[in-house]
Amino acid sequence: MLKLFFMTRSEENYLKAIFHLARKGNKAVTTSAIAEQMDTKPSSVTDMVKRLAEKGMINYRKYQGVSLTKEGRKAALSIIRKHRLWEVFLVEKMDFAWDEVHEVAEQLEHIKSEKLIDQLDKLLGFxxxxxxxxxxxxxxxxxxxxxxxxxxxxxxKSTGVCVGVRDSSVPFLKFLDKNNIALGDEITVLDKEEFDGSLHIQIGDRSMHISDQIASNLYVKLKE
Amino acid sequence: MLKLFFMTRSEENYLKAIFHLARKGNKAVTTSAIAEQMDTKPSSVTDMVKRLAEKGMINYRKYQGVSLTKEGRKAALSIIRKHRLWEVFLVEKMDFAWDEVHEVAEQLEHIKSEKLIDQLDKLLGFxxxxxxxxxxxxxxxxxxxxxxxxxxxxxxKSTGVCVGVRDSSVPFLKFLDKNNIALGDEITVLDKEEFDGSLHIQIGDRSMHISDQIASNLYVKLKE
DNA sequence: ACAAATTTTTAGATTTGTCTAAAATATATT
DNA sequence: AATATATTTTAGACAAATCTAAAAATTTGT
Incomplete structure (x- = not known):
């Protein structure tokens, strides 16, 4: 018998913060780390984590930091899903620039309506x-x-390891060979041209500029 | 020198409620009327109206009820504008039915971003x-x-007084004449067909059914 | 106009989310 | 291992928004 708790905006923000912190160093998340992330005081964090623990969203033992439960992870992912869908909406439908969406998405992510999110997902083409x-x-x-x-x-700014190609035609493979790009290579995306979607990348010790067509045929796995 | 106050969600809701109550009986709005509208206690209303008065949003004298100031009216209209634009959005873009939008719009109306509302307005075609x-x-x-x-x-369910026609062609005027519809008549909209937008109306003591084409060429002024 | 009924306000308490300062615990150093 | 340092928790306080119960003011009825 699963109990469904109402989550306040603040509780949702804490869950999100804990999720992001846990994703990095994968040990228990400390009180002070949460305090820094949330721009608040450790004592406030202690109060909140007690409440979240009571609601079954996190595992908490005094002085030992916290980790998300199944429930907590689910709740955090749901908020992150909403945040990111709204970001896509703002850029695709509302002419926002990709670097001005965060603040508004922080507000929109707390809107409670399953139907709204489902429709948003659909409107944006999943x-x-x-x-x-x-x-x-x-x-x-x-x-x-x-x-x-x-x-x-x-x-x-993220780095991926080359793991495959989408286009396995000879011309594409030749291009990769000629430019010394091989499976296992690490590629960091330095910048993207607004104009044509082409990428400035760092590969090993050299940096180069590749077209959108090239980049959209290279599979990578995200590092770290 | 105009001071811009941050309005909490609760303050915004009170302003909206006061605006709607003032629109009806156009005397000062009473504490108990606000309490009923907001589904809260009169004592809570007293607390809140004091705060709103301090912020210059309403005129308040003990035991005498409240009225909106210029500032207050502006703030209330801004919230109502957002609410109604979001309602249009939900129906037009998100496949919501017209009778299931209210609850979600109540949440969306508090999102703070001028750019978002401007873009929303534009997306919906003003x-x-x-x-x-x-x-x-x-x-x-x-x-x-x-x-x-x-x-x-x-x-x-609202009633309008006929004040003019958009189409002044002979066939349309003949139709009105044949159906005993004249300037000054009061028409109440009883129901609208989803299917073709045709209207069931009450005109004087008789009720009739008119097409969308007819209705969209008759100007009325809202009564009461 | 004056008592009765109603409405409004005050006073004091509660909840959520926060803070500061002090106490408790854990970690690091020698 | 004992002490010093850093982290975490507790305790007590505060602001926002609400409540209940009691007091004050207004309105109503005759």
């Missing part, structure tokens, strides 16, 4: 990534950031 | 009425509910 290239959790809570993806889809 | 037929306040705070409008645009 996008898999947000305007920053971050993966959008699926409705059923799937969130595999390690899955291979196209080089065009990874966030700026 | 609509003048919401899905219930209610007038959407303009960006600059204009809100003339007494202006003439098409019979197709007034809310269900």
């Amino acid at each position: 996008p898999r990534y947000d305007p920053h290239g971050d993966l959008i959790p699926s409705k059923d809570g799937e969130f595999d950031e390690t899955a291979k993806r196209l080089l065009t889809e990874i966030p700026l | 609509p003048r009425y919401d899905p219930h037929g209610d007038l959407i306040p303009s960006k600059d705070g204009e809100f003339d509910e007494t202006a003439k409008r098409l019979l197709t645009e007034i809310p269900l």
